[in-house]
Amino acid sequence: MPIPAKNILFTGGTGGLAKEALKLLLTQDLGKITVAGRNKDKLAQVKQELVAELGAERVSKLNFAAGFDMSNPIKIEAAINHLPSQPFDIVCLGAGGAVFGNQRQTFSWQGKEYEKTLFQNVIGGHVTLAHLLKRQLIANGARVVVIGGEGARGIKGMIAKPSFASVQALQDYVFARSSEKYNPMNALGASKLLAALWSQHLSHICQPHFESIWFTPGFIYGTGGTSGLPKWQEWFAQKIVFKIMAKFGMAQSPSLAASKLVACLNGSIGKNGDLLGAPEGKTIGPLTDQKPMNKAFTDKALQAEFWSILTTLYPIDSDYLADIKEVKYA
Ligand SMILES: NC(=O)c1ccc[n+]([C@@H]2O[C@H](COP(=O)([O-])OP(=O)(O)OC[C@H]3O[C@@H](n4cnc5c(N)ncnc54)[C@H](OP(=O)(O)O)[C@@H]3O)[C@@H](O)[C@H]2O)c1
Numbered sequence: 194m195p196i197p198a199k200n201i202l203f204t205g206g207t208g209g210l211a212k213e214a215l216k217l218l219l220t221q222d223l224g225k226i227t228v229a230g231r232n233k234d235k236l237a238q239v240k241q242e243l244v245a246e247l248g249a250e251r252v253s254k255l256n257f258a259a260g261f262d263m264s265n266p267i268k269i270e271a272a273i274n275h276l277p278s279q280p281f282d283i284v285c286l287g288a289g290g291a292v293f294g295n296q297r298q299t300f301s302w303q304g305k306e307y308e309k310t311l312f313q314n315v316i317g318g319h320v321t322l323a324h325l326l327k328r329q330l331i332a333n334g335a336r337v338v339v340i341g342g343e344g345a346r347g348i349k350g351m352i353a354k355p356s357f358a359s360v361q362a363l364q365d366y367v368f369a370r371s372s373e374k375y376n377p378m379n380a381l382g383a384s385k386l387l388a389a390l391w392s393q394h395l396s397h398i399c400q401p402h403f404e405s406i407w408f409t410p411g412f413i414y415g416t417g418g419t420s421g422l423p424k425w426q427e428w429f430a431q432k433i434v435f436k437i438m439a440k441f442g443m444a445q446s447p448s449l450a451a452s453k454l455v456a457c458l459n460g461s462i463g464k465n466g467d468l469l470g471a472p473e474g475k476t477i478g479p480l481t482d483q484k485p486m487n488k489a490f491t492d493k494a495l496q497a498e499f500w501s502i503l504t505t506l507y508p509i510d511s512d513y514l515a516d517i518k519e520v521k522y523a
Contacts, residue, residue, distance in 0.1 A: 209417050214287075221455070226255050284337045314388060338407075345389050345483065355383040405465060407467070414444040443477065445477050
C-alpha cells in the first residue's frame, strides 16, 4: 500500500545537513516540503543547487519560506502566518549552531537578556512551535524532531559535559548571568542539553496530538557549522581537524548524517520522548539512547523550570492542548 504523502517543514533548511536531507526526502518522494530559512537569497541558492542536481520537476515539490530567523520572534511569527493552512505531519527544527567569539553574547527580548546560542538553537524553535500550534499547523499524530548535538552530554577534549547544579543555575545560564568564562563549544553543548530538556517536557504533554524526539546524527564534516569562525580558523577546522576526524572515523559525510536524520523524520527510528545520538564517548556511531550519558537529561526539576521560562516568554496555545493533563513530576 502506498504511504500517504506527508507535509513536512524543515527549519535551518539552508544548512549542510538539511540540504542532504532534502535530497533524500525528495528521492523518497515522501511528500511536500517547506524549506524554511532566515535568508531569501540563501534559500534561492539552495533551490538552484537542488535543481542542478535533481531537476526542476522534483524540486517543484519544495516550497521555500524565508523569515525563519531563530533570533527574531517577530519574523518567525510573520513567516508562520504566511504559510498555507495545511498542517504539517513532520517538523524538523534544524536551525542552529555555535556563536563564536571570546565573550558571551546576549539577545534582548521583551526587557530580558538571553544567552544568544541558546536563543538561536532552542528558544527560536520553541517560538516556532508555539506559533505553529497557534495556527493549528501541527497535524494530529505529527512528529516533531528537534536537532540536538553530542555536546549535550559532553565530548572529551572538545565540549565539557553541561549540567546545572540547581534551578537557579539554569536560570542564571538562560538569562546570561552565569559568571563562567564563555566558551562557544561549551555554550553549544549547553544549548543542546536545554533543547533535550524542552523536547523531553514536550514529549510528556504532546500526546496524543504529536510526538517529540531529540535527535543528533553525530559529527559531520563539510557543513557550514564552522562558518562563524575567523577565516583561517574555519579553514583549519575544515581542512585539518575534520579531515583527521573523518580519517579516524570520528566525523561523517553530510549525506550519511542525513540518511540517519531522514530515518528519524520518516518514522523508521525513534519514538516520542527519545533522545538519540552517538554512543557514549563517541562522536559518531549507531544511534543510542543518550539519557544515561548525562543525568541532567532526565532531571524533572530542570525540565519544569526551563519549560516555565519558555512558556512565560511564549505560551503554548492552551486551546489546542486543552485536553492535555498537567505533567506530573515525581
Ligand atoms: N555539524 C555537526 O557536526 C553537527 C553534529 C550534530 C548536530 N548538528 C546540528 O545540526 C544542525 C545543522 O547543522 P549543520 O552542521 O548542517 O550546520 P550549518 O550548515 O551551519 O547549518 C545550520 C543551519 O542553521 C541555520 N541557522 C543558524 N543560526 C540561525 C538563526 N539564528 N536563525 C535561523 N537559522 C539559523 C543556518 O542558516 P544560514 O544558512 O542562514 O546561516 C543553517 O541553515 C544544527 O542544529 C547543528 O547544531 C551538527
